[in-house]
Amino acid sequence: MILELDCGNSFIKWRVLAANAGQVLGEGVVDSNLALLEGLGELKGLALTFCRLVSVRTAEETGALTSLLRDAFDVPVVCATPARKMSGVRNGYEEFERLGLDRWLAMLGGFHLASGACLVLDFGTAVTADFIASDGEHLGGFICPGMPLMRNQLRTHTRKIRYGDLAAEQALESLVPGRTTVEAVERGCLLMLRGFVMTQLELARSYWGEDFVVFLTGGDASLVSEVVPRARVVPDLVFVGLAMACPLS
Ligand SMILES: Nc1ncnc2c1ncn2[C@@H]1O[C@H](COP(=O)(O)OP(=O)(O)O)[C@@H](O)[C@H]1O
Ligand SMILES: CC(C)(COP(=O)(O)O)[C@@H](O)C(=O)NCCC(=O)O
Ligand SMILES: [K+]
Structure with a gap:
């Protein structure tokens, strides 16, 4: 096993x-x-x-x-260790070893599954976007705070934003303007996340038209999936890449 x-x-x-x-x-x-x-x-x-x-x-x-x-x-x-090139994907970072290894593996998995251009979006503690062209060239990507970081920054750096996890979960049942602090914060952060996603899609379209696959992964992927109906939600994308980078000897 x-x-x-x-x-x-x-x-x-x-x-x-x-x-x-x-x-x-x-x-x-x-x-x-x-x-x-x-x-x-x-x-x-x-x-x-x-x-x-x-x-x-x-x-x-x-x-x-x-x-x-x-x-x-x-x-x-x-x-898993960093590499400049693997499985047809070329790491686009100036210093390839500085690219997060979870991003690298998700890219390997995504390019393998898409067999073509893809946009890989990972919604964890941080949110990351990576662009891989049809020839396997990694064009680079973006990193921004994910839901846990956004809400915790607000909770930590303001005096009057305080709420628990259960209230946070319930607040996301709708996205109309909030009438309580927890609704206002949770919905505001989620809309920021969705806005980020839309921007990434626009950029991918500017490069590749409609000819690319979008992958969503990470613990909070389900929060944004409805704004990208065409996306493939692949919770184990990092594991797909892990098997490629670390095959059984
Ligand atoms: N089954 C789950 N277990 C833990 N966190 C989850 C789960 N489903 C969704 N989440 C959410 O996913 C986020 C963490 O995502 P994850 O990809 O595990 O982050 P990281 O890779 O940075 O540790 C948190 O906001 C958490 O609330
Ligand atoms: C961007 C990350 C913090 C994402 O981590 P995660 O949210 O999955 O825990 C991680 O991939 C990382 O530490 N990367 C190194 C910096 C970089 O990729 O440029
Ligand atoms: K991750």
Whole structure:
């Protein structure tokens, strides 16, 4: 069985695949290494043979996690590493090693699935957009705060914006102008996110007309999917790229 991990700034997304990398035997989203071990502990008949992961965390945090996994399961743990070129995609960053590895893997996955030009939008702690032309050239991308960062900045830097998670969730049931603070903030931030998405689509159209695929991924992808009906929502896009970058030896 193969353990796959996507370690973002807020959450670790994990899943266990059957040994032939086919069927998904278990999966989860956790906020700590301990919770990861707990989640894995609940899987009956777990017998890991290989682990591959991608992390945008510090080398220390990633190192601690890989040691933990080696100790707990006695398996090889392979981390995705930066590359200038892979699977037909050319990293467009001036310093390719500085491009977030989650972005890189989502790009590899997206270009593979699209077999052509694509716009990859990832809605996590941060929101990222990446443009890959039909020849695999990465034109670059954009980074802006995601929903968690936007709302927390407002909650942290204003004195009178305070509300809980449940109220936040309920506030997004409609997008009419808010009549409470939580409605006004949550809807305002979501409209900013959707505005960002529309701008990315316009830019992609200016490059490629209608001849491109839009991918939405990341924990908050569902918040914007209705403004891009043509988009493919692929929650495991980073894992698609991870399998390409870290094949079973
Ligand atoms: N099942 C889920 N578990 C955790 N967060 C989720 C889930 N579904 C949606 N979210 C939302 O996704 C966002 C985090 O997205 P994610 O892609 O995990 O971020 P990151 O990769 O930066 O850790 C948060 O705003 C969170 O509320
Ligand atoms: C942009 C990111 C913070 C997104 O991380 P996430 O929201 O998925 O946790 C991450 O890809 C990152 O740290 N990138 C390095 C900087 C860059 O890509 O230019
Ligand atoms: K991510």
